[in-house]
Amino acid sequence: MLRLSEAHRKAIAAHGEKAYPQEACGALLGTAKGEFKTVEATIEAANRFGDVEEFREKSGESQANRYVIPPEAIARIEREARERGLDVVGFYHSHPDHPARPSQYDQDHAWPWLSYVIVRVAAGRAEDLNSFVLSDDRAVFAAEFIE
Amino acid sequence: MPTQILIPAALRRFTQDQPAVEVEAATADEALKALTGRFPTLQQHLFQPDGKLRSFVNVFVNDEDIRHLQKGATTLKAGDTLSIVPSIAGGAR
Numbered sequence: 024m025l026r027l028s029e030a031h032r033k034a035i036a037a038h039g040e041k042a043y044p045q046e047a048c049g050a051l052l053g054t055a056k057g058e059f060k061t062v063e064a065t066i067e068a069a070n071r072f073g074d075v076e077e078f079r080e081k082s083g084e085s086q087a088n089r090y091v092i093p094p095e096a097i098a099r100i101e102r103e104a105r106e107r108g109l110d111v112v113g114f115y116h117s118h119p120d121h122p123a124r125p126s127q128y129d130q131d132h133a134w135p136w137l138s139y140v141i142v143r144v145a146a147g148r149a150e151d152l153n154s155f156v157l158s159d160d161r162a163v164f165a166a167e168f169i170e
Numbered sequence: 171m172p173t174q175i176l177i178p179a180a181l182r183r184f185t186q187d188q189p190a191v192e193v194e195a196a197t198a199d200e201a202l203k204a205l206t207g208r209f210p211t212l213q214q215h216l217f218q219p220d221g222k223l224r225s226f227v228n229v230f231v232n233d234e235d236i237r238h239l240q241k242g243a244t245t246l247k248a249g250d251t252l253s254i255v256p257s258i259a260g261g262a263r
Contacts, residue, residue: 046261055179075257089261094228094235098255101178110179114258121262129260132226135215136180139260 025113025138025154026061026170027051034065036149039117039142046070048090050100051113051138058156060112060138066100068092089128090116113138113154120145123153130164133157138167173201173246176253184212198229199242201252216254226257 031051038047048070053062072089092100092114104111114137118124123143125133133139135157142152154167175191185191191208195201202223206213216227223229229236230253236244246252 048258072259072261083263084261088263090259092258094230094255094257097228097258098230098233098253101176101253101255112179116260118262126261126263128263132257132259134180134226134256134258136183 024059024168024170025140026053026059027140027154028062031062031065032152035115035117035140035142035152036144038065038067038115039119039144039149040147042070042117043144043147044119045086046072046088046090046117046119047144048092048114048116050092050097050104050111051115051140052100052104052107052109053112055110055112058136062112063109064107065115066103068096068100071096087119088121111137113140115140115142117142117144117149123151125155125164129155130157130161133161133164135159135161139164171196171246171248171250174251175201175205176251178254178256180256181212181215181254184215185209195246197242197246198231198236198244198252201246202229202242226259228255228257229253230255 049067051062052064070090072086072091075093123141138154140154143150156167193204
């Protein structure tokens with residue numbers, strides 16, 4: 024279960040609208056007790072899809088339907104989290120003109136336990152927002168309840 | 171050489187909730203082998219079945235990605251910290 028305040032939802036939605044028609048992405052910092060996570064801060068990240076060697080653009084792929092936060096950026100985010108006494112409990116990204124549900128690509132690249140928040144941005148306006156968690160065996164990317 | 175390995179929150183339940191694990195190792199490869207030796211359930215999340223690091227798993231020694239150093243053969247000095255850092259990616263379609 025994910026506790027995500029209205030303020031943080033609005034911040035994620037605003038980032039998605041600002042990035043439209045490209046995918047926005049960022050990190051969720053917070054605390055966790057077992058599977059129960061509380062988001063205390065969101066950090067916007069630059070979408071570096073196409074810049075990172077392992078994620079070069081193939082036909083049909085662009086920042087409009089792909090996002091990458093490279094490891095150097097993750098390392099900085101992890102450091103900031105530690106300095107603030109928090110953990111990285113998940114990530115968010117937007118789906119421009121696409122449902123707020125994970126794709127197979129999302130699932131293939133997810134890490135277990137982390138909360139993956141997805142916001143649909145349709146014609147520049149943020150709509151529904153959902154969160155998903157990958158099972159340890161990587162077989163299921165299940166919706167999680169947001170409080 | 172005693173080396174501290176920082177464990178991301180996503181993997182801590184495989185290290186008995188420890189945020190950092192100290193191992194004895196001379197290289198990055200040795201450190202990861204010591205880590206998975208102590209916590210075998212980490213193996214499948216860090217490595218492919220053929221033993222190579224998963225593509226979205228990155229290893230940093232201090233602030234440098236080992237791919238920009240000597241990869242798994244990167245030597246560790248006293249006081250070095252090894253971090254397991256994910257690449258985070260996804261997309262709508």
